[in-house]
Amino acid sequence: MNQDAVSPQPMGESASIVLAVEHLRKVYKQKMGDTVAIGDISLEVKKDEFVSILGPSGCGKTTLLMCLAGLLTPSAGRVHISGEVVSSPHPDVTLVFQDYSRSLYPWLSVSGNVLFGMRQRQMRPNEKMERARQAIAMVNLQGFEHHFPWQLSGGMQQRVAIARALAYDPAIILMDEPFASVDAQTRAGLQDSFLEIWSRQKKTVLFITHDIEEAIYLSDRIYVISNRPCRVIECLNVNLDRPRRQSITRQDPSFIEYWRHLFSILEAEQAQEKQREPLS
Amino acid sequence: MNRLAKLRDFVGGITLLMLSALVWEVLSRVGALDQYYFPPVTKIFSALIEMALQGDLWINLWPSIYRMFAGFSIAVIISLPLGLLMGASAFFRDLFGMVVEFLRPIPSVAIIPIIILLVGIGDSMNITSIAYASTWPLLINSIEGIASVELLYVSCARSFQLSPARIMLTVILPSALPQILSGMRISLSMALILTVLSEMVVSTNGLGRIILDAQNTLNTPAMYAGILIVAVLGLLINVGFNWMADLAFPWIERYRGVDI
Numbered sequence: 001m002n003q004d005a006v007s008p009q010p011m012g013e014s015a016s017i018v019l020a021v022e023h024l025r026k027v028y029k030q031k032m033g034d035t036v037a038i039g040d041i042s043l044e045v046k047k048d049e050f051v052s053i054l055g056p057s058g059c060g061k062t063t064l065l066m067c068l069a070g071l072l073t074p075s076a077g078r079v080h081i082s083g084e085v086v087s088s089p090h091p092d093v094t095l096v097f098q099d100y101s102r103s104l105y106p107w108l109s110v111s112g113n114v115l116f117g118m119r120q121r122q123m124r125p126n127e128k129m130e131r132a133r134q135a136i137a138m139v140n141l142q143g144f145e146h147h148f149p150w151q152l153s154g155g156m157q158q159r160v161a162i163a164r165a166l167a168y169d170p171a172i173i174l175m176d177e178p179f180a181s182v183d184a185q186t187r188a189g190l191q192d193s194f195l196e197i198w199s200r201q202k203k204t205v206l207f208i209t210h211d212i213e214e215a216i217y218l219s220d221r222i223y224v225i226s227n228r229p230c231r232v233i234e235c236l237n238v239n240l241d242r243p244r245r246q247s248i249t250r251q252d253p254s255f256i257e258y259w260r261h262l263f264s265i266l267e268a269e270q271a272q273e274k275q276r277e278p279l280s
Numbered sequence: 281m282n283r284l285a286k287l288r289d290f291v292g293g294i295t296l297l298m299l300s301a302l303v304w305e306v307l308s309r310v311g312a313l314d315q316y317y318f319p320p321v322t323k324i325f326s327a328l329i330e331m332a333l334q335g336d337l338w339i340n341l342w343p344s345i346y347r348m349f350a351g352f353s354i355a356v357i358i359s360l361p362l363g364l365l366m367g368a369s370a371f372f373r374d375l376f377g378m379v380v381e382f383l384r385p386i387p388s389v390a391i392i393p394i395i396i397l398l399v400g401i402g403d404s405m406n407i408t409s410i411a412y413a414s415t416w417p418l419l420i421n422s423i424e425g426i427a428s429v430e431l432l433y434v435s436c437a438r439s440f441q442l443s444p445a446r447i448m449l450t451v452i453l454p455s456a457l458p459q460i461l462s463g464m465r466i467s468l469s470m471a472l473i474l475t476v477l478s479e480m481v482v483s484t485n486g487l488g489r490i491i492l493d494a495q496n497t498l499n500t501p502a503m504y505a506g507i508l509i510v511a512v513l514g515l516l517i518n519v520g521f522n523w524m525a526d527l528a529f530p531w532i533e534r535y536r537g538v539d540i
Contacts, residue, residue: 095436118440
């Protein structure tokens with residue numbers, strides 16, 4: 001692996017940065033004492049880039065995403081989206097959650113859910129219908145428009161959530177372990193179909209995962225973050241050819257090299273965490 | 281549940297009911313059961329048919345149905361908005377919470393004397409008692425349903441730029457609907473109970489009156505006939521309510537138990 005790929009700040013230019021996080025800190029005030037969920041995180045995502053945040057389970061990744069989405073107020077630091085400081089949900093951003101069963105509305109059909117995302121968009125109803133139809137076609141759910149989400153399999157439900165995000169047509173899609181709740185086979189399929197859509201639609205994606213292989217397979221760049229209170233340990237550029245193929249990309253020697261490198265970082269982080277435990 | 285299973289359950293239920301009636305009939309006819317306390321089923325039915333033909337049934341059935349639905353409607357008009365308000369706002373929940381917790385455990389029957397004092401004797405007394413009793417289940421369930429909304433539902437709607445009022449209407453309300461509807465179901469049965477009960481306390485007509493009058497005149501078949509009418513009425517109301525709820529909100533099916 002070449003050295004500049006693992007240097008902490010490989011991104012030089014700042015012209016096309018659509019999402020920037022500056023010294024973000026999040027503390028949950030509790031009766032039992034404060035919990036520092038996010039220690040100090042700074043990161044940047046360029047336009048049309050696919051960036052992953054890779055970190056151990058329970059390290060505060062979801063908290064970070066909620067702050068980026070404007071759903072949580074950071075204790076310190078700032079989030080910029082399209083040059084504006086985020087204080088409430090930004091219209092250029094949408095989320096895809098891990099838990100599709102709690103983010104899709106069970107009282108709405110598949111098209112109802114997809115249309116729901118566009119409620120506040122200033123468009124004619126026909127236009128919305130057409131866009132919903134296209135989004136549903138993109139995730140290959142034609143014929144299921146009038147089903148309820150809970151009548152579909154987990155993988156199909158997550159595709160509905162993706163279709164809803166696509167129909168909303170944001171510049172930035174934030175994804176919180178979206179493929180973590182489905183089986184391995186379905187996950188590989190979802191990864192490929194999402195990459196395919198991403199390459200055609202040209203969206204900026206910030207993707208949260210704890211799965212090293214998933215992060216490498218999908219991303220242009222990976223931020224590795226530590227255990228709670230989380231901070232960035234490393235920023236890694238992934239120079240693998242696109243379009244990526246499950247059977248080819250995963251066998252690529254550099255894929256394996258990236259994996260080894262990331263695994264050793266996370267392993268060291270877990271070992272440190274273990275040492276810290278007896279003290280706390 | 282599929283249609284075949286539904287039909288099977290229905291046929292099974294009916295068969296069991298008929299068998300019980302048959303056993304009752306035989307035991308009563310052979311004298312194993314005292315005919316005065318347990319008249320044969322056929323006698324109960326002939327009393328019922330007589331009531332229907334003479335018109336006694338109808339002049340007593342309609343007032344009961346009227347009172348019941350009037351009382352229930354008042355309960356819905358009061359408890360649904362109040363429940364939504366208390367569910368959505370901690371301020372109102374704390375403000376009214378004590379009052380609700382104080383009033384709710386008092387058996388509605390114990391309130392009837394106060395109601396008689398306040399509104400006098402007549403339909404308004406029955407309706408007030410029914411409204412009072414059937415307010416609580418719906419109120420409590422509405423508060424619970426609204427307050428326990430899935431937070432991710434709300435976060436998701438906020439990320440799509442919906443205003444709080446919109447979120448209330450398009451997300452929180454539908455998500456609470458299954459619980460609001462089960463509250464209504466319990467309120468409806470409370471309404472039926474209080475209809476019969478309040479008519480037994482004070483009334484010149486109604487199903488409660490039929491039962492009590494028949495008992496006072498030692499006409500046990502007519503008494504049982506009256507009870508049978510109440511049972512059938514309760515059953516029809518419940519079936520009708522579920523049917524309408526399923527028709528209006530087909531997704532409610534999701535919240536029914538799954539047969540294994």
